[in-house]
Amino acid sequence: METESLWASGPDGFPVACPYGHLLGPGRVLVGWRPCRCSPATGGHRTYSCRACQALSDQRQTTCHQPPCTVPRKP
Ligand SMILES: [Zn+2]
Numbered sequence: 001m002e003t004e005s006l007w008a009s010g011p012d013g014f015p016v017a018c019p020y021g022h023l024l025g026p027g028r029v030l031v032g033w034r035p036c037r038c039s040p041a042t043g044g045h046r047t048y049s050c051r052a053c054q055a056l057s058d059q060r061q062t063t064c065h066q067p068p069c070t071v072p073r074k075p
C-alpha cells in the first residue's frame, strides 16, 4: 500500500498525522534519515515513522519521507 501521499503535514512540513489517523508529536514519531540518490542537494530524506503503527504490526512500514522521494521503489 502506497501511503506516502496520505500523510497530513503541518505548516512547517512536519507530519501531524499518519495515514491511519494516529496523531503524531513528541514521543509518537521516530525521526530518521535515509540516504537517497534522488536528492543530490541534501543526499537523502528526513524520515518520519509512526510509532503507533510500529507497535501494531512489524509488517506495517508507515514512514514519510521529506522531501517526498521521486525514485520509484523496487517491488
Ligand atoms: Zn500510525
Ligand SMILES: [Zn+2]
Pocket: 036, 037, 038, 039, 045, 068, 069, 070, 071
Ligand atoms: Zn529519494
